Amino acid sequence: MSSTVEIDAPPPVAPHPPRRGRWIEHWEPEDPEFWRRTGRRVAHRNLALSVLTEHLGFNVWILWSVVVVSLRPAGFDFTADQLFWLIAAPNLVGAVLRVPYTFAVPRFGGRLWTVISASLLVVPCLLLVVAVRDQSTPYWFFLLAAATAGVGGGTFSSSMANISFFFPERRKGFALGLNAAGGNIGVAVTQLAVPVVISLGGGTHLALAGLLWLPFVVAAAVCAWFRMDSLTEARADTRSYGVALRDRHTWVVSFLYVGTFGSFIGYSFVLPLLVRSTFPELDSVPALVRLGYLAFAGALVGSVARPLGGWLADRFGGGRVTLLTFVGMAVGAVGVVVSLGAHHFPLFLGSFVWLFVMSGAGNGATYRMIPAIFGARARRRATERGTPVDEELRAAKRQSAAVIGVAGAVGALGGFLVNQVFRVAHVNLGSVVPAVWVFFAVYLLGAGVTWWFYLRRRLWVARAPSLAHAGV
Structure with a gap:
């Protein structure tokens, strides 16, 4: 009798998820008891270290947006076109790398890839130091050094795909x-800290911009190695990416992300150079120069607005919030045009700060739509096919992770396009006003696309009734 009781007794709850090394083999965050006992603690620890590494990735990715405005004062005689390409190169490379960085998570595991991606940040920092040490350094080496900073942009997709699980x-x-x-x-930290650090060296010690981040990068890699985990569930199969690429919602959401994140990162890269070229009289105000012409303010408020956008999307639906942010960005674009016509720096900066707030909130709302869309469709498939809901949801999670990587890459490519539109307008037309009107049109188009695919009631009910409760 006693042996029967022992056999029938429920097994004790493990204090930690079963592991092999730093791999977690059992992960059920949707189970409230599992989440309360162990899931929340483990998830938050990995989130904290993921944020640290991604933060440093953006620190390095955006470095050249600050460095370019100091190159001429330091004795490097580059043209306006060359300076624009120095901020465009890391943007382009970062966008391209986001796709393989997303694939790297299922291939190597979130923990190991975080270590690798953090370690790679050493390369652009050192190349920057080498480039600015000698005024005879050729332009092609500067372009190479700037391009390698793109590894910082790749960290976003791998980090987001990993944390989504x-x-x-x-x-x-x-x-x-x-x-x-x-x-x-x-972005904001770099655009605030680096000008201050450079000014400590009399404005010519540009090597400090690269040296500043090296100890933090090493510390992040070490912390990730000893404290992060990898989920076996995150070993997404290649089929998930193939399915994602064939799904029209992948490309709809990617286009929306071009408008939101593309604006955020594109403006982040170009704003310091725009301020210096449009308002050269500000060079006579040392405090503004030391603070990077206050360009950090836009990236700061935009970053803070991002989780707010995700929270609002959880409450009111990602489609509604995304639509409102596109309308808000259109208003901000008009403000920029007015400020340029009046040559009014406070209005110019204020309009860009508003654009950053709207784009930041739009980033969070658009990304929230991804798991909501594919999760709702998974539940619908389970009902129609009679398949287990948990099985469909696991497949949807893998597909969502793939879409996050694709959308992140396409969105970052939008930042490169923002730079190029500004470059062409400034170099060939002598004014950036036409560029801003292009962005105005894109924002109106983004609002229309959001409404068409995710807010039209008849389409919603006719084609995807289960999405009505998805938070989209």
Whole structure:
């Protein structure tokens, strides 16, 4: 009798998820008991270290946006076109790298890839130091050094794809928003800290811009190695990416992300150079120069707005919030045009700060739509096919992770396009006003696309009734 009781007794709850090394083999964040006992603690620890690495990635990625405005005062005689390409190169490379960085998570595991991606940040820092040490350094080496900073941009997709597996659906919007905001705020930190550090060397010690981040990069890699985990569930199969690439919603959301994140990162790269070229009289105000012409303010508020956008999307729906942010960005674009016509720096900066707030909130809302869309469709498939809901949801999580990588890459490519539109307008037309009107049109188009695919009631009910409760 006693042996029967022992056999029938439920097994004790393990204090930690079963592991092999730093791999977690059992992960059920949707189970409230599992989440309360162990899931929340493990997920938050991995989120904190993910934020640190992604933050440093953005620190390094955006470095050249600050360095370019100091190159001429330091004795490097580059043309305006060459300076624009120095900020465009890391943007382009970062966009391209986001796709393989997403594939790297299922291939190597979130922990190991975080270590690798953090370690790679050493390369652009050292190349920057080498480039600015000698005024005879050729332009092609500067372009190479700037391009390698793109590895910092790749960290976003791998980090977001990895963290998306750790959190339950009800907390995913805020977690992804917080993770992304921690990275995005790296832009503001660099644009505030680097000009101050350079000014300590009399404005010519540009090597300090690269040396500043090296100890933090090494510390992040070490912390990730000893404290992060990898999920076996995150070993997404290649088929998930193939399915994602064939799904029209992947490309709809990617286009929306071009408008939101593309604006955020594109403006982040170009704003310091725009301020210096449009308002050269500000060079006579040393305090503004030391603070990087206050360009950090836009990236700062945009980063803070990102988790707010995710939270609002959780409450009111990602489609509604995304639509409103596109309308808000259109208003901001008009403000920029007015400020340029009046040559009014406070209005110019204020309009860009508003654009950053709207784009930041739009980033969080658009990303929240991804797991909501594919999760809702998974539940519908389970009902129609009679397949287990858990099985369909696991497949949807893998597909969502793939879409996050694709959308992140396409969105970053949008930042490169923003730079190029500004470059062509400034170099060939002598004014950036036509560029701003292009962005105005894109924002109106983004609002229309959002309404067409995710807010039209008849289409919603006719084609995807189960999405009505998806938070989209």
